[in-house]
Amino acid sequence: MNRIIALVIAIVIVLFVASSMVFTVDQRHMAVLSARGDGEPTLVGPGLHFKLPPPLQTVTLVDTRIQTLDTPDEDHYTAADKTDLLVNPVIRFQVTDPVKLVAETKGDVQSLPDRLALISRGALTDAFAKSNVPELLANLQAVGDNTRAGMEKAAASLGVEVVDVQLTRVDFPASMTDVVYKRMIAAREQIANQERAQGAAEADKIRADAAQKQQALLADAYRQAQTIKGDGDGKAASIAADAFGRDPQFYRFYQSMLAYRNSFKPTDVVVVDSSSDFFRFMRGPNGGETMPGDAAASRNKH
Numbered sequence: 224m225n226r227i228i229a230l231v232i233a234i235v236i237v238l239f240v241a242s243s244m245v246f247t248v249d250q251r252h253m254a255v256l257s258a259r260g261d262g263e264p265t266l267v268g269p270g271l272h273f274k275l276p277p278p279l280q281t282v283t284l285v286d287t288r289i290q291t292l293d294t295p296d297e298d299h300y301t302a303a304d305k306t307d308l309l310v311n312p313v314i315r316f317q318v319t320d321p322v323k324l325v326a327e328t329k330g331d332v333q334s335l336p337d338r339l340a341l342i343s344r345g346a347l348t349d350a351f352a353k354s355n356v357p358e359l360l361a362n363l364q365a366v367g368d369n370t371r372a373g374m375e376k377a378a379a380s381l382g383v384e385v386v387d388v389q390l391t392r393v394d395f396p397a398s399m400t401d402v403v404y405k406r407m408i409a410a411r412e413q414i415a416n417q418e419r420a421q422g423a424a425e426a427d428k429i430r431a432d433a434a435q436k437q438q439a440l441l442a443d444a445y446r447q448a449q450t451i452k453g454d455g456d457g458k459a460a461s462i463a464a465d466a467f468g469r470d471p472q473f474y475r476f477y478q479s480m481l482a483y484r485n486s487f488k489p490t491d492v493v494v495v496d497s498s499s500d501f502f503r504f505m506r507g508p509n510g511g512e513t514m515p516g517d518a519a520a521s522r523n524k525h
Contacts, residue, residue: 244273244274244275244276245271245272245273245274246271246272246273246274246282247270247271247272248267248268248269248270248272248284249269250269251286251287251288252269252284252285252286252287253266253267253268253269253284253285253287253318253321254266254267254268254272254282254283254284254285254321255267255282255283255285255321255322255325256272256274256280256281256282257280257281257282257283257325257330258275258279258280259278259279259280264322264325264326266321266322267282281330283321283325283330283332284332285318285321285324285325285332286318287317287318287319287321288317289315289316289317289386290315290316290317291313291314291315292313292314292315292316292336292339292340292343293311293313293314293391294311294312294340297309297310297311297392297394298310298311298312298344298347299396300347300348300351301348301351301352302351302352302354302355302356302359303351303352303353303354303355304355304356306355306356306395307395307396308351308356308359308393308394308395308396309392309393309394309395309396310347310351310390310392310393311390311391311392312343312347312367312370312388312389312390312391313388313389313390313391314339314340314343314374314385314387314388315385315386315387315388315389316339316378316383316384316385316386317383317384317386318335318382318383319382319383319384320382320383321382322382323380323381323382324381324382324383327380327381327382328381335381335383338381339374339378339381339383339385342374342377342378343370343374343388345373345377346369346370346371346372346373346374347366347370347373349369349373350366350369350370350373351366353369354366356407357407357410359393360393363390363393366390367387367388367389367390368388370388371385371387371388374388
């Protein structure tokens, strides 16, 4: 009976030791096989593998997929204009050197998220300190890129590559929201007033230039009109002089008709002395003068 019990115990011990010597690595992980003492760790890929039983050799599985670190609680950061902000970063990373990670964490790979969170806080502090709030809010992607660049060296020392950093929340603390919004509104109003003043100055300049051009155009047009009018008056005077030279009697008759038309309206009632020299052509087409032909005819009649 004692021999059977001893045999069973021996079999259990052998099975336990055998099971501890066999391990499997799936496609999502890499395994770091560490030997007791100062032996160099060995990197093992996916598949079925064998090792010495603990504590002679230990196996640490490392997830080599791209992982996401999303901290549930926001952190406080200060911008260049001394404004406090609440920030939630999301960090995507990948373990590229599992051996280095195991060595740096002394086999505690589960502490990697906490270490990356600590590294990201320092990088985010530096990134937010470089710009004021409007600049930060206008270009959050640049802040994330600067944070990723600031994390690269420290993350590489852990065997980790930071793939991307996104800021899912950038907000003001409740106690500062009203103050910050009022400050931003005042800044925007100042910019708007400057733009309006600049626009008004440019409008005044445009109006002054337009008025100057208008005066120049009017002066040039008046000069041309006077020149044309002078030429017309000269031609009219020449034509009138020529007409007067050809038929003085008709010229006097025509000028009198123009004077009548300019002096009276069709509805005017005028009481005048018909013997006045102004109305001489109303007494006859020759203005009361005896034409040479009329005088000859009168002599012939007698």
